Amino acid sequence: MSTLTQAVRTSSTGGTKRRRATRTRVETRRAMPAFYWMVWPAVIAFAAFHTLPVLIGIFFSFTNYAGYGAWNFVGLSNYANLFRDDRVLAAYGFSFLFAIVATILTNVISLAIALGLNSKIIGRNFFRGVYFVPYVLAILVIGYVFQFFFSNSLPKILSGIPLFRDNILTSPDWAWTAIVVLAVWQACAFAIIIYLSGLQTIPGELYEAASLDGAGAWRQFRSITFPLIGAFFTINVVLSLKGFLQVFDPIVSLTNGGPGTSTESVTLLIFRGGFSGGEFAYQTANAVIFFIVITVVSLFQFRVLQRREADF
Amino acid sequence: MTTATTTLAQAEEALPTGSTDAVGGGRRPRRRRAGEDDDTRRINWWATALIAVCSLTVLVPLYLAVVVALKTPDQLVSGTGFEWPNPVNWGNFAEAWERTSFPQALANTALITVGSVVFTLLTSSIVAYALARNIHRPFFKGVFFYLLAALFIPFPIIMLPLVKQTAILGLDNQAGMIVLYTIYGLSLNVFIYTAYIRSIPIELEEAARVDGASTWRVFWQVIFPLLTPMNATVGILTCVWAWNDFIMPLVVLTDPAARTLPLAQYVFQGQFNTDYTVAFASYLMAMAPLLIVYVFSQRWVISGVTRGSIK
Numbered sequence: 001m002s003t004l005t006q007a008v009r010t011s012s013t014g015g016t017k018r019r020r021a022t023r024t025r026v027e028t029r030r031a032m033p034a035f036y037w038m039v040w041p042a043v044i045a046f047a048a049f050h051t052l053p054v055l056i057g058i059f060f061s062f063t064n065y066a067g068y069g070a071w072n073f074v075g076l077s078n079y080a081n082l083f084r085d086d087r088v089l090a091a092y093g094f095s096f097l098f099a100i101v102a103t104i105l106t107n108v109i110s111l112a113i114a115l116g117l118n119s120k121i122i123g124r125n126f127f128r129g130v131y132f133v134p135y136v137l138a139i140l141v142i143g144y145v146f147q148f149f150f151s152n153s154l155p156k157i158l159s160g161i162p163l164f165r166d167n168i169l170t171s172p173d174w175a176w177t178a179i180v181v182l183a184v185w186q187a188c189a190f191a192i193i194i195y196l197s198g199l200q201t202i203p204g205e206l207y208e209a210a211s212l213d214g215a216g217a218w219r220q221f222r223s224i225t226f227p228l229i230g231a232f233f234t235i236n237v238v239l240s241l242k243g244f245l246q247v248f249d250p251i252v253s254l255t256n257g258g259p260g261t262s263t264e265s266v267t268l269l270i271f272r273g274g275f276s277g278g279e280f281a282y283q284t285a286n287a288v289i290f291f292i293v294i295t296v297v298s299l300f301q302f303r304v305l306q307r308r309e310a311d312f
Numbered sequence: 313m314t315t316a317t318t319t320l321a322q323a324e325e326a327l328p329t330g331s332t333d334a335v336g337g338g339r340r341p342r343r344r345r346a347g348e349d350d351d352t353r354r355i356n357w358w359a360t361a362l363i364a365v366c367s368l369t370v371l372v373p374l375y376l377a378v379v380v381a382l383k384t385p386d387q388l389v390s391g392t393g394f395e396w397p398n399p400v401n402w403g404n405f406a407e408a409w410e411r412t413s414f415p416q417a418l419a420n421t422a423l424i425t426v427g428s429v430v431f432t433l434l435t436s437s438i439v440a441y442a443l444a445r446n447i448h449r450p451f452f453k454g455v456f457f458y459l460l461a462a463l464f465i466p467f468p469i470i471m472l473p474l475v476k477q478t479a480i481l482g483l484d485n486q487a488g489m490i491v492l493y494t495i496y497g498l499s500l501n502v503f504i505y506t507a508y509i510r511s512i513p514i515e516l517e518e519a520a521r522v523d524g525a526s527t528w529r530v531f532w533q534v535i536f537p538l539l540t541p542m543n544a545t546v547g548i549l550t551c552v553w554a555w556n557d558f559i560m561p562l563v564v565l566t567d568p569a570a571r572t573l574p575l576a577q578y579v580f581q582g583q584f585n586t587d588y589t590v591a592f593a594s595y596l597m598a599m600a601p602l603l604i605v606y607v608f609s610q611r612w613v614i615s616g617v618t619r620g621s622i623k
Contacts, residue, residue, distance in 0.1 A: 032527050035452070038531075043455055120356050132606075136602045138558065141595045145373050145377045145380075145595060152393055190621075246468065287472070291466055
């Protein structure tokens with residue numbers, strides 16, 4: 001296609017006209033103006049409301065702007081301070097611990113449920129619909145229901161276990177597990193659907209052949225199912241880790257970062273410090289670092305996971 | 313991203329033809345998804361039981377929300393929260409309706425959601441059409457990758473400067489939310505649309521062009537109607553996002569009268585921390601509209617979301 005346009009571009013105008021007349025597929029030298037009119041407004045709007053804030057953020061990360069009043073350039077000192085700030089480091093530690101555990105659980109559970117839904121069961125469409133329900137619920141709102149469950153119901157139901165009796169949300173060491181439960185509960189809805197559509201691309205003949213060869217259920221899963229849904233696995237793992245690293249809503253509804261700052265994620269820290277802590281410039285520097293971290297993690301995952309995808 | 317999705321798309325396309333060959337080409341089997349009657353396997357009772365038991369984890373929180381919303385504070389204190397209330401107390405809903413100014417929050421959320429969906433469908437599809445038909449030209453290719461690259465940028469980096477910007481421009485209201493959802497959805501939506509538009513044969517457009525239709529006319533009368541499945545997908549994704557989003561309204565909206573439903577729950581939770589019965593009635597009312605729509609269009613919603621994520 002590009003060589004064709006190249007040829008048209010280099011030939012004389014007359015030649016172009018002749019070509020146009022003889023060819024059924026009209027290849028104009030430039031795109032029709034209407035196409036530019038379709039794209040330009042969107043590009044301008046996108047640059048103004050997406051790219052511009054990013055650039056402004058990067059600019060202010062080199063200043064000491066508090067969100068109001070005067071400011072000066074301070075060079076890289078915001079960045080240098082970030083690496084010495086225990087609260088920031090703790091937020092990254094929490095976000096990564098949370099994201100890794102939640103990603104593993106989401107993918108294991110949703111793959112298992114997708115396998116179940118893909119086998120011949122009664123009421124398959126009904127159950128598929130049920131498992132997708134969390135996707136349409138606001139996680140903040142259903143999070144408040146979970147908060148009640150953890151703080152009021154569970155202490156009475158499991159009163160024999162001290163951790164639950166004393167309300168797990170107030171335990172600095174274990175409150176994060178409750179957030180994992182809520183986040184995984186919601187994220188599974190989407191992941192199950194992706195895995196299910198992946199499983200449905202595998203031809204049934206492969207399993208017939210495998211069982212004739214004497215492969216058991218586990219062997220079939222390991223040698224056929226898992227390699228063939230590799231692309232879906234990659235998508236799910238990358239998307240869920242990226243989403244979980246930026247966790248915000250489940251924390252706000254369950255612990256609001258507490259007790260203390262033990263469940264404070266990076267997004268929550270940027271939100272709090274930037275809006276009410278007078279740390280506008282400092283937290284934009286944090287956000288720039290966070291952006292780099294997320295990009296590196298996502299690209300790294302793609303490389304590692306794609307290497308072991310199979311095709312048929 | 314691109315490679316993974318291409319593989320997925322190929323896998324999807326490869327399936328129907330692949331299975332036709334395997335069967336012998338005489339009968340064209342339906343896709344496995346629809347072909348449940350072709351499924352000769354015996355019913356797997358173990359899987360049925362496990363799936364049924366696990367589905368309770370989805371239903372139990374919803375049940376809890378309902379029973380707590382139907383109790384009086386006294387009934388709530390005495391038990392774990394799961395007991396069915398006797399007598400049922402419907403008054404919580406009326407109280408929540410008043411105290412969270414529910415009608416206003418519902419109207420705001422509905423306005424923002426409908427506005428975002430309408431503008432997203434109109435703009436994203438046009439941009440995607442122009443890009444898909446000119447992707448071999450450097451300018452359009454550049455724009456495509458520019459939009460795609462934005463998918464990697466996390467919201468926290470935009471958040472702080474964005475709030476200043478929307479305040480200066482007077483967009484810290486419902487109109488601003490519609491603008492932001494439309495623009496921020498562009499990356500993903502263009503990505504979803506272009507793959508589909510490129511599969512539409514260009515001959516269809518040429519026939520219309522020969523008849524003298526302009527590019528805009530070709531788009532509205534030939535392409536846009538053909539995009540219906542993708543419009544559904546993009547519409548569903550945008551709708552769920554705009555309805556349930558919390559962080560963007562939280563940082564952008566300043567006027568209490570502009571509050572969306574999730575934001576109203578957040579404020580309410582902060583003010584009446586222990587008033588669980590009324591709060592739960594309010595949560596239920598906030599979740600109900602989308603949940604009801606989902607219950608009635610469940611298969612359609614799921615297939616729409618699936619289409620968007622594997623293309």
